[in-house]
Amino acid sequence: MKSSLCRASFRTRPLSTRLIPIRPRLHCNHQPQNPVLRRYAHNPADNPSFTSIIDNPPQIIKTGRRHGAGLIILILIPTTAFALGTWQVFRLRWKTELITKFEDRILKAPLPLPPQVDPSAIKDFDYRRVYATGLLRHDQEMLIGPRIHDGKNGFLVVTPLEREGNASKVLVNRGWIPKKLARQQDRKGGLIAQPVTVEGLLREPWKKNMFTPDNHPELGLFHFPDVQQMAKFSGSEPVWIEETM
Template sequence: MKSQFASLRLLSLTRSTAFGSIRRPLIRLRSCPKCGEPWPPRRRYAHTPADDPHFESILDTPPILVKQGQQHGAGLIVLILIPAIAFGLGTWQIFRLRWKTEMLAKFEDRILRPPLPLPPRIDPDAIKDFDYRRVYATGVFRHDQEMLIGPRVHDGKDGYLVVTPLQREDNGSTILVNRGWIPKKLKRQIDRKDGLPMGPVTIEGLLREPWKKNMFTPNNKPEMGEFYFPDVEEMAGFTGSDPIWVEETMQPDLVKAYDREAAGIPIGRPAEVNLRNNHTQYIFTWYALSAATAIMFWMVVKKPPSDVARRVRQSREW
């Protein structure tokens, strides 16, 4: 058998050309991967790999270690950004807390001061320096220009805020007065005659800076008498008043509030600052989220790779 393989290897074809004879091997034989002896190529009539005595399955090839570490994709970048962003938001809330605390202290100081008479003419640009300042004014209510803002909920009941222009005496300006809340069933003026004072009246309330409308509040429809938001500029232009907003106040008395509701008299707000200050909760929430996601990031990075992920079976004959 060995001599037969050697004779086949030396078999060649001689071809004559203009440059002489060229000897080319007729058959190129491979060597056995195990014993190193030459062996002939597979015949074309072999139907299965088992006909080859030197066939080796890829399942018998030993596994090769091709991966030892654990690589992370874009998810790891997102995971490291979350604690950083949450920490930044928590720090920002600390500055917001300081700003809100100083503003509340300033408003509380203004409320504790005695009320001031409202000047005949007021510069709208100066109202921000007198926000939450207690004032009083005398004039006549223009009930024919009354506006209802709603719906508004008070003690679980639906209703409206009554806004009435106050035409001041001695050729003073006309201002907008938020008289308070009434129930929905007393929407019509004919059902609350006791709540429509005639003649000169003196009101006391808080001088307020106009609010800013958010994107979720629908637009007012003054021509249809529908107001959803106290747009001071719009309401003042609709009634011919100055853009001055005063919220009438009253002493917080539950019995008195029930009597006013039954008589159709608007329930005014108490003279206090009603701004929310939840920045302390926000600080705790953001810092807690930052700490939790930082721990998750550390666990993902330090987690050892599993055996299945580390070893991949690979064959040179694949």
């Protein structure tokens, strides 16, 4: 039996003549297949002539494109995270040591303030408890403000302490007062006339930031405790004591 791909065709004569059947011719569209290909048609990998991409040698393709900002960002992210983490560890260690040092100084018994104080050595005694005896010079009092305390406007009262003998005059921060007591006649109870012993913390000079306005000592306006400026204005030594008792 012929293949199903073959079809029969008939040739006919012109209509003027009688139709006479002619032996049909078979037209086959299929071509004989290679027996080797037919044998391995079900699995190409079994064909001996099959070539895999793994068997081919690798090829390096240059695209001509450079690495852009994305690669730089990917490198910066872990680098920045590592730097910030390292900074936080060192900052925590620094704060822990600083708190321990200040707690140790505060708990120690107060020291008498020497007659003459070297301003460059104050940083080694920052937050150290000291005491000094002398007369408070209320006539040279300076108010620093405005300062907010518990939601109320007020000032810090800084009074020079004139010590006995050859001891130098120092600045004493006596604390905060509300704005309504800015005038001395409204707080006469705090104007002590006899010699007193002041106990407090020896502090380093404060640092001014860029947003703080300048002081005007000639007008009695102090917005920032500039120890050097206030000491020069009152004829004192640049030594700052935060009064606690």
